Amino acid sequence: MNNLRDAFDVFDSLSIGFEDIFDNLSKGNRVSKYPPYNLIKEGNNYKIEVAIAGFDKDNISVLLEDGNLIIEGNNTNDKDSENIEYIHKGISSRKFKTSFAVSENVEVKDVSMGGGILLIDLEHHTPKEKDMKSYKIRDLGT
Numbered sequence: 659m660n661n662l663r664d665a666f667d668v669f670d671s672l673s674i675g676f677e678d679i680f681d682n683l684s685k686g687n688r689v690s691k692y693p694p695y696n697l698i699k700e701g702n703n704y705k706i707e708v709a710i711a712g713f714d715k716d717n718i719s720v721l722l723e724d725g726n727l728i729i730e731g732n733n734t735n736d737k738d739s740e741n742i743e744y745i746h747k748g749i750s751s752r753k754f755k756t757s758f759a760v761s762e763n764v765e766v767k768d769v770s771m772g773g774g775i776l777l778i779d780l781e782h783h784t785p786k787e788k789d790m791k792s793y794k795i796r797d798l799g800t
Contacts, residue, residue: 692750692752692754692756693708693709693710693731693750693754693756694708694709695707695708695709695756702781702782702784703767703779703780703781703782704764704779704780704782705777705778705779705780706727706758706776706777706778706780707775707776707777708729708756708775708776708777708778709774709775710731710771710774710775710776711749711774712733712749712750712751712774713731713733713751715771717731717732717733718730718731718771718776719731720766720769720776720778722760722766725759725760725761725762726757726758726759726760727757727758727760727766727778727780728755728756728757729754729755729756729757729758729776729778730753730754730755730756731753731754731755732753733751733752733753760780761782763782763783763784763785764780764781764782764783765780765781765783766778766779766780767779767780767781
């Protein structure tokens with residue numbers, strides 16, 4: 659398997675119009691484990707908790723684009739500490755960009771930050787039931 663998208667190839671022959679979903683799932687693949695995060699399900703809703711100690715809200719962006727929730731951090735505070743000599747530096751402040759594939763039925767409801775944790779509340783909307791359609795078969799004539 660060359661990439662994650664190849665894993666979905668088996669479904670391509672069994673489905674119509676789902677290519678975007680499979681592409682989004684493969685794009686949302688997290689390779690980096692930084693920053694650490696929790697995914698929480700509460701009923702039909704979700705929360706993402708991202709540990710971003712050392713960042714302030716002005717250095718974080720959260721964007722929903724093309725079915726991907728993109729979280730990016732660019733900590734400029736590190737420049738202020740150039741004259742500090744660390745004996746141990748366990749709180750990372752490096753740049754990061756991470757993304758999560760998000761269903762079209764999921765909406766970002768709130769983004770907040772406190773205590774070094776970025777909290778993203780997501781709400782899942784159940785789509786309205788589609789009306790069943792029956793199709794009349796017409797005779798092509800022989």
